[in-house]
Amino acid sequence: xxxxxxxxxxxxxxxxVRDFRIGPDKREAVRGNANxxxxxxxENALETxxxxxxxxGGKITALAFGAESAEDTLRKALAMKxxxxxxxxxxxxxxxxxxxxxxxxxxxxxxxxxxDLVMTGRESGDWGSGQTGGLIAEExxxxxxxxxxxxxxxxxxxxxxxxxxxxxDNGWELLNAQPPLVVTITNNEFNVPRIPKTxxxxxxxxxxxxxxxxxxxxxxAAEVRAGQSYYEVVDLAIPAKDVACQxxxxxxxxQKVENLAQRVIEVTRSL
Amino acid sequence: xxxxTTTNQAIIGSDFSGISYPTREVLWNIDNVWLMYVMFxxxxxxxxxxxxxxxxxxxxxxPENRFDRPRYRxxxxxxxxxxxxxxxxxxxxxxFHTFIYTGFIILTVATTVVFLHxxxxxxxxxxxxxxxxxxxxxxxxxxxxxxxxxxxxxxxLVLRPKKLVYTxxxxxxxxxxxxxxxxxxxxxxxxxxxxxxPWGRWSPFGYLVASASLSLMGExxxxxxxxxxxHRITWWLHAIIVFGFIAWAPYTKMIHVITGPLNIYTARxxxxxxxLKKIDFENPEAPLGVKTLTNFTWKDxxxxxxxxxxxxxxxxxxxxxxxxxxxxxDIILDLRNLMHAEGLRIADRGQFWLPxxxxxxxxxxxxxxxxxxxxxxxxxxxxxxxSTSPEALWSCTTCGACMEACxxxxxxxxxxIDMRRYLVMEESDFPDTIQEAVTSLESRGHPFRGTQSTRxxxxxxxxxKTLAGARDAEVLFWVGCGxxxxxxxxxxxxxxxxxxEKAGVKxxxxxxxxxxxxxPARRVGNEFLFERLxxxxxxxxxxxxxxxxxxxxxxxxxxIRNEYPQFGGHYEVYHHxxxxxxxxxxxxxxxxxxxxxxxxxxxxYHDPCYLGRHNGVYDAxxxxxxxxxxxxxxxxxxxxNGFCCGGGGGMSFVDEPKDKRVNQERARQALVTGADxxxxxxxxxxxxxxxxxxxxxxxRDVRVMDVAELLWQSLI
Ligand code: SF4
Ligand code: SF4
Numbered sequence: 001x002x003x004x005x006x007x008x009x010x011x012x013x014x015x016x017v018r019d020f021r022i023g024p025d026k027r028e029a030v031r032g033n034a035n036x037x038x039x040x041x042x043e044n045a046l047e048t049x050x051x052x053x054x055x056x057g058g059k060i061t062a063l064a065f066g067a068e069s070a071e072d073t074l075r076k077a078l079a080m081k082x083x084x085x086x087x088x089x090x091x092x093x094x095x096x097x098x099x100x101x102x103x104x105x106x107x108x109x110x111x112x113x114x115x116d117l118v119m120t121g122r123e124s125g126d127w128g129s130g131q132t133g134g135l136i137a138e139e140x141x142x143x144x145x146x147x148x149x150x151x152x153x154x155x156x157x158x159x160x161x162x163x164x165x166x167x168x169d170n171g172w173e174l175l176n177a178q179p180p181l182v183v184t185i186t187n188n189e190f191n192v193p194r195i196p197k198t199x200x201x202x203x204x205x206x207x208x209x210x211x212x213x214x215x216x217x218x219x220x221a222a223e224v225r226a227g228q229s230y231y232e233v234v235d236l237a238i239p240a241k242d243v244a245c246q247x248x249x250x251x252x253x254x255q256k257v258e259n260l261a262q263r264v265i266e267v268t269r270s271l
Numbered sequence: 272x273x274x275x276t277t278t279n280q281a282i283i284g285s286d287f288s289g290i291s292y293p294t295r296e297v298l299w300n301i302d303n304v305w306l307m308y309v310m311f312x313x314x315x316x317x318x319x320x321x322x323x324x325x326x327x328x329x330x331x332x333x334p335e336n337r338f339d340r341p342r343y344r345x346x347x348x349x350x351x352x353x354x355x356x357x358x359x360x361x362x363x364x365x366x367f368h369t370f371i372y373t374g375f376i377i378l379t380v381a382t383t384v385v386f387l388h389x390x391x392x393x394x395x396x397x398x399x400x401x402x403x404x405x406x407x408x409x410x411x412x413x414x415x416x417x418x419x420x421x422x423x424x425x426x427x428l429v430l431r432p433k434k435l436v437y438t439x440x441x442x443x444x445x446x447x448x449x450x451x452x453x454x455x456x457x458x459x460x461x462x463x464x465x466x467x468x469p470w471g472r473w474s475p476f477g478y479l480v481a482s483a484s485l486s487l488m489g490e491x492x493x494x495x496x497x498x499x500x501x502h503r504i505t506w507w508l509h510a511i512i513v514f515g516f517i518a519w520a521p522y523t524k525m526i527h528v529i530t531g532p533l534n535i536y537t538a539r540x541x542x543x544x545x546x547l548k549k550i551d552f553e554n555p556e557a558p559l560g561v562k563t564l565t566n567f568t569w570k571d572x573x574x575x576x577x578x579x580x581x582x583x584x585x586x587x588x589x590x591x592x593x594x595x596x597x598x599x600x601d602i603i604l605d606l607r608n609l610m611h612a613e614g615l616r617i618a619d620r621g622q623f624w625l626p627x628x629x630x631x632x633x634x635x636x637x638x639x640x641x642x643x644x645x646x647x648x649x650x651x652x653x654x655x656x657x658s659t660s661p662e663a664l665w666s667c668t669t670c671g672a673c674m675e676a677c678x679x680x681x682x683x684x685x686x687x688i689d690m691r692r693y694l695v696m697e698e699s700d701f702p703d704t705i706q707e708a709v710t711s712l713e714s715r716g717h718p719f720r721g722t723q724s725t726r727x728x729x730x731x732x733x734x735x736k737t738l739a740g741a742r743d744a745e746v747l748f749w750v751g752c753g754x755x756x757x758x759x760x761x762x763x764x765x766x767x768x769x770x771x772e773k774a775g776v777k778x779x780x781x782x783x784x785x786x787x788x789x790x791p792a793r794r795v796g797n798e799f800l801f802e803r804l805x806x807x808x809x810x811x812x813x814x815x816x817x818x819x820x821x822x823x824x825x826x827x828x829x830x831i832r833n834e835y836p837q838f839g840g841h842y843e844v845y846h847h848x849x850x851x852x853x854x855x856x857x858x859x860x861x862x863x864x865x866x867x868x869x870x871x872x873x874x875x876y877h878d879p880c881y882l883g884r885h886n887g888v889y890d891a892x893x894x895x896x897x898x899x900x901x902x903x904x905x906x907x908x909x910x911x912n913g914f915c916c917g918g919g920g921g922m923s924f925v926d927e928p929k930d931k932r933v934n935q936e937r938a939r940q941a942l943v944t945g946a947d948x949x950x951x952x953x954x955x956x957x958x959x960x961x962x963x964x965x966x967x968x969x970x971r972d973v974r975v976m977d978v979a980e981l982l983w984q985s986l987i
Contacts, residue, residue, distance in 0.1 A: 012714060016723045033725075033783050037714045195706055198559055198696035198799040202552060 001058035001153060001160075001179075003049045004112060005082065006105050006120045006132070007042040009066050009073040011035075013125040020238050027233045028095055029126065038073045041121025043193035045185035046077055048151060049119055050194070056153040059083045061112055065104050066090050071209055078204035079196035086112060086210045088217060095127075099230045102135030107217040109140060116179035117162070122147055122186040133184030143181045149188040293402040293470040297389045299462055300503055307510055314518035321521030322529065325576055328614040332569030335548075337537035344536050351680070352532035358678040361583065363426060370419025371448065377412040378452075381405055406473035410459075413452050414476050420449045434582025436604065440523050441580070447516050454509035456480055461502035465495050530577035531679040537570055538680040543671045544885030545833035546685050550692075550798050560692025560796060562651050564610055567689070574681045575607035584673035584683055589915040590666040593931045597666045599673040599683035601658035606686075613650060653690050664690050665702055668933065669794050669920030670880040675911050691796030705795050708924040712800060716786035717752040718924060726750065726783050729761035735768055737782035738815050744779035746771075746850075747817045749831065751824035752787050753954030759961065760954040764823055766983035767847050771821070773986070774859035778821070784811060788830040795921035802838070805830075809840035819843045821850045823979075825882035825953045826919075832886070846882055848892040848952050848978050855898060855982075862898060862985060874900045874981070875946035877937065877960060878913035879953035892952045895978040899985035904944045914940060916963070918955035938963030942973065949975045 011034040021032030049060050062077035064070040065088040074085035088108050090096065096104070109118055118140070123130035137144030150165040154176070164175045167186055185191070196204070214221040248263055250256035298304055338344075350356050355372065359365035384405060388396045396405060424445055427435065435441075460480020463471035471478045488494035520526065539546055548568075551557050558566045578600070585591050585600040654660055664687055673683040694700045701709070708718035729750070738744060748771065754764040771778050789804035812820075820842050822828040832844035845853075854860045874896050882888045889910045897903050908914045917923075917933025927933070938960060941949045949964060951957050954977075961975040 014721060015715070016725050018723075018725050018728070035714050035716075195699045195701075195710070197699040198797070201799065202555065 003117045008039045009070040010126040039124045044187040044191045045119045047191040047193045079201040098131035106139030118182045122184045137182035146184045148183045294397045310514045314514035317518035329572045332572040335568035367419040367422035370415040374412040374416030381409040410474045434586040436580045461498045527579045534577040544829040559696035561689035577679045583676040587672040587676045589933045595666040596663040605656040670915035695796040722756045724756045726755045729764045736779045738779045741779040746778040749822040751827040754823040763977040767979040774854040790826040790830045825879040829881045852891045874948045875944045876950045892978045899981040916956040916959040918959040934959040934963035
């Protein structure tokens with residue numbers, strides 16, 4: 001089983017709200033004090049891929065589209081024991097929309113070649129649009145299964161198929177799928193990303209990472225750079241949070257509970 | 272039996288007539304003395320082999336230099352081996368051990384005197400020396416050995432404290448020592464009786480045996496002859512036990528007679544906060560931590576053989592006290608037993624003659640060559656015993672109480688960290704909550720996942736400068752993650768900053784540029800991450816040319832002061848309590864003479880392990896308490912015997928089982944003092960103690976406060 005796993009490097013979403021920064025044009029979050037981390041759902045996806053490989057063998061290629069700094073994300077993937085890593089360099093374009101990203105990643109997947117499964121996280125922790133996986137499938141002309149939390153391989157050779165479990169609003173769907181296909185991965189208790197061993201971190205620091213420019217994967221770079229072709233961000237704001245404290249009184253316990261319930265009803269109605 | 276009226280003729284050969292000075296006939300009544308020399312030779316060979324075997328095991332350890340500063344080491348030897356400073360700290364052990372130990376020294380000297388007299392013709396067994404020392408003093412000390420053995424036996428058989436290890440070996444050792452001295456008195460007594468030794472009274476206990484025998488059996492020739500026979504038989508019996516003991520001792524815990532002093536001579540000389548070793552990450556072969564015995568240094572291996580099984584380390588271990596699996600004594604003893612079992616299997620005689628330089632080789636941590644020439648499939652030590660199970664290893668708070676208590680300076684805690692290093696770095700196997708802290712350290716430079724505070728929140732409304740904006744600052748105030756990012760502690764940081772400001776200190780902070788010193792990473796065993804954080808911080812500090820640092824947190828204090836020098840960071844480091852006391856003493860902080868806000872408050876003080884035991888700062892925080900409250904009460908376990916709050920070693924990130932919480936035990940100890948305020952000097956202690964006190968205080972109003980807060984309160 002050859003797996004390509006797409007990873008996105010994002011601004012740490014767990015920093016205190018006070019540390020969030022938005023650029024002067026109000027269209028982009030800027031780094032400020034935030035660190036760069038790998039998107040958590042991408043790590044869940046990588047973990048799912050690693051577990052699948054443990055059972056079936058094969059090769060995992062980690063793929064990222066981003067700035068030079070995304071090398072850290074790929075190194076971490078290598079430390080977690082992905083086999084190879086490819087970085088498509090985004091030379092200076094700010095925030096490519098999901099269509100552009102999918103176009104680039106699909107081109108890179110084609111260039112990498114032979115692959116049974118393309119995996120992405122279900123959405124990213126920064127913009128959270130949740131589009132990229134499906135759009136990659138569209139670009140590649142492959143079927144796509146979203147919100148998957150477990151994959152198993154069934155059968156051998158030409159009979160090989162994938163048993164896929166996807167989360168839905170009211171339960172799970174269990175599907176049999178024929179590779180090649182694209183899946184987007186959500187988290188569950190079994191795909192918490194592993195912590196790489198220090199020994200593997202040390203090794204990963206010396207492993208090669210393939211780097212391609214947009215031209216090298218045959219994407220029209222000018223078009224990509226024009227960016228935001230399908231939608232436009234007009235305003236970005238940090239939600240303000242108001243906290244108010246009220247005391248509910250009453251003479252007896254019953255009364256206090258009564259009053260509290262009243263208050264809750266009033267407040268929720270007014271929302 | 273009176274020296275002036277020697278009328279009785281000795282029956283069997285000893286004749287005192289014509290001798291006017293005190294003496295006795297050496298080897299009286301003994302034939303075939305050559306047999307004794309044969310026994311001596313045989314027992315020496317057996318004992319020598321036992322020692323050789325141990326030494327050759329130690330020499331298979333990795334190199335480490337413990338022979339620097341010999342003069343200082345000799346002083347240690349005098350103080351702690353000869354002087355037994357630590358041994359006598361514990362009352363019950365102080366008596367019995369001192370009796371047996373001093374008795375043994377005196378008896379060994381006495382035997383050597385006899386030997387020199389007899390075999391080298393040195394006339395030592397004569398005159399005053401013979402009378403006062405060789406007869407009187409030796410007799411008294413011999414008796415003390417019997418008393419000591421008696422106390423030890425009562426302890427072992429009747430009192431049975433939990434900390435001891437109950438083995439047949441220990442009982443046999445006591446029995447043999449007892450028999451050696453007892454037979455010694457018997458033969459001395461019968462010799463005195465039969466020879467009518469005119470100086471017999473100078474050996475009071477021998478004389479007692481003599482008088483008792485004479486009055487029981489009478490002074491007839493027949494009974495004297497019977498005594499002489501008994502003397503001869505007992506003499507050989509005595510010799511057999513003595514030589515048997517000498518031969519056997521190196522195979523038992525009695526080896527501590529040799530390894531104890533050796534271990535004290537080679538003890539660490541730095542503060543215990545500086546004890547963890549570096550790992551050479553440049554070397555791809557370097558083992559990360561300790562998986563098998565072959566990853567220990569020779570000093571670690573000597574440690575195993577030095578253990579006296581006294582159990583003090585475990586009896587002071589806070590994790591053990593609240594019922595957790597951890598027992599530093601068992602770690603040492605289990606690894607010792609494993610070393611002997613494995614050592615025999617992988618014996619390699621060539622090792623013994625390694626030049627001493629090999630032991631001293633500079634790069635102490637890792638030497639792959641020696642690692643590979645040692646082991647043939649040695650067993651993994653982690654998880655091999657309950658004492659080395661991950662569960663046990665993950666409850667050590669690195670408080671250092673075990674090391675402080677050990678009479679022979681065994682270093683238990685670093686071995687625990689070494690095994691954690693293996694778990695964390697080679698196996699990536701650690702408790703979930705620690706994993707979260709580590710992940711947060713990796714990506715955010717602080718261990719508090721999910722904190723909504725930033726590093727500057729505490730300074731809201733204060734005019735605190737960052738180094739970037741105040742390059743001329745004389746002092747860097749190192750706030751630390753525990754101070755800046757935990758809400759309760761922000762008040763402490765604020766108080767400290769305001770005190771510094773009030774005293775006119777030109778200080779600045781790093782602000783957002785500050786990162787965790789790496790202490791939690793290092794203590795949980797992630798040396799790789801620690802080194803990264805340390806180097807980043809040192810680069811920053813050196814970039815700003817920082818000279819003087821005041822830290823709020825004892826963990827930062829310890830790491831910057833004791834561990835950063837390993838990586839090229841050399842600074843003058845103060846804990847805030849030390850620095851504030853200096854400011855008070857210099858008159859820069861003046862207290863109102865009449866009214867003290869806190870007077871009337873009864874305050875106790877909890878020693879943070881990384882300030883107290885690991886760095887010896889006990890007085891400064893106490894002075895601050897006394898300056899600002901005037902009413903001070905000590906907890907029972909204080910200063911070097913302080914009991915951990917439970918938060919060190921990354922343990923503040925672990926959810927302890929409800930019924931096994933170290934902080935609650937310490938809170939109990941604090942509450943029994945009746946204090947209104949428990950003062951601390953560490954943000955982690957503050958959180959731990961506050962949780963513990965709140966859980967236990969009941970209706971009482973007891974607060975936990977940092978010493979800086981107390982001082983600030985009494986100033987405003
Ligand atoms: S360092 Fe403290 S917690 Fe750890 S073993 Fe020693 S006494 Fe116990
Ligand atoms: S390690 Fe030290 S304190 Fe612990 S039992 Fe052995 S000798 Fe005693």
